[in-house]
Amino acid sequence: MVSIAAANTVDNAYPAAPASPQFALTMRDMVFAWGKASPCLDVSAFELSAREQLFLCGPSGSGKSTFLNLAAGVLVPDAGSLCLLGEELGALSAIRRDRFRVDHVGFVFQNFNLIPWMSVLENTLLPCRFSRRRRQRASRATSPEAEAARLLRALDLDANLWRQQAMKLSVGQQQRVAAARALLGCPEIIIADEPTSSLDADRQLIFLELLQNECASSGAALLFVSHDERLAARFHHSARLPELNRVKSGGSS
């Protein structure tokens, strides 16, 4: 294991990761407990390299949500280190963490989490509304709208759906919109939390392939979390959360 690049420079006003950090996500002796309860997560070492696509198997009750909330900087570890793109998240203020997350992380959830009354295009553009960095990166080629259109097309969503309200779409289509939203503005890491659990078997594979391809072409690392171990075969790397976690017993979520 290589130590985290110490030379990372941090712009104070605008916490931006260096051009090419070696790791998207690292955890070292990271301990987390809910309140004063005994720790529920204790990870001695976890690494996700830049551009790596990792399958993390987490059966329910294995602390998966806690793990993801930590990885996203919503929760802060009680001890140890957690670095996202070389940035020690626990050292940032809550506001800076929020900023950092939206600038560098894209999410895909099990239940898509599209805003039902917004159009497909509006939903896709949401990260650009809140993050200047994502907006700038999305505009590198053309404009955020054109980039959103490119992603939606790449994810096989018909152009005549783009102006429709998200809730009018089928489950599979919604999940692809969610993926386009996560990818827009080229965040360095995509965290996908059970994104295929609502899809039927055929669509699972189609969706997974689209997601993997897009991550590869945008250069994002992918942390794919699921309880469904069969999907592990589709990844070069995989890990199991119960094995990473030194706290045994099925703790709370």
Add this chain to the structure above:
Amino acid sequence: MRTLLRIAAASAWNRRGTLILTVLSIALSVTLLLGIERLRVDAKESFMQSVSGVDLVVGARTGSVQLMLYSVFRMGGATHDIGWKSAQAVMNDPAVKWAIPFALGDSLQGFPVLGTTPDYFRYFRYGEDKALVLAYGRPFTGELEGLYEAVLGAEVADRLGLRAGDGIVLAHGSGENALSEHADKPFRVVGVLAPTGTPVDRSVHVSLAAIEAIHLDWQGGAPTPGFSIPALQARKFDLTPKTVTAILVGLKSRAAVFQAQRRINSYRDEALMAVLPGVALDELWEIVGLAARALLAVSILAAAVGLAGLMAVVLASLNERRRELAILRSVGASPRDIFILLVAEGALLTTLGILSGLGLLALAGVAAAPWLEHYYGILIKLWALDENAIKLLLSVWASGLAASLLPGWRACRMSLSDGLQPRL
């Protein structure tokens, strides 16, 4: 910021069903609040203009409020009258331009009868210097020929169904408990006044001489037993009034009002009193206006209820929006953004509520103005948002904003504890 406001507006539009009801309830509160405030101000103004252009009201020495009550509002009775000699002294005072003497005490089915002179129709003013206008007919002549002629106020004619040419019989005493009638000397209606919205509408006007004539054969408030003077015979008697109840006085120069008042108050032969109607009306409004103030208090409560409704709706919608807010968090909205989103919604609803409240008020005003003026003489000024009304509006708006702070605070707590996914 603009993005947030756009999202707030779009999200509100998505829940427009519930929100329109909230806006409506705020609108109604605002309408009520401003309407009642408007009515209070205009009612006071109309009240203060029950008489206009009168510099002094002269009567026997009593309370000034009492003098106003019976001379201007024709309510209750005078405890004392003024002798005709004193009355003439007042009317002939060099400072006096015109004077309208009144004799009260009789009634027509509860409506007060006012014995006066034809000058009444010439000089009496109400509202903003408006003269009395006859709806039809003519004033009584004040001469012997037309001794038993009466001019009715609009409401009297309307309620009793009387028209020019109809005969009426006056009753002795005022109010509903007038007992004996002056049946031997019936009057004929010669004219009906246009509505004024003042006590004039409730008055029956006859000449002073007629009042004298119908009481020729009366003594101590009852017909003299075994003695009566027929109506036609009465003309042969001296019909100069012996007493009057009050005199409305207009001066040649308003500047002389205090001098004239002092002169009348210190009149030697009889205890007279002259009051400035404006001052006395103010005193009277202190009493009457209490009801209006109570009404305003009620409408302030109504506005509070409307705003509580706003808070309740926004709070209640939080649970149903929990997911939406968590999604916004997950795509980068900070808790501060969420807070702004909720407060912006509150501000938007309050603003819309106030605007539609103003619209409703204008509509109600347009619909009710003619009716209010006709029946109550209240002139509603539709677009006059006076300082008070603007203060009320601003406080409604500020309260609306304040009422959305709590939901905003709760939402941003909620979105933090939910993390990136709501626990549904």
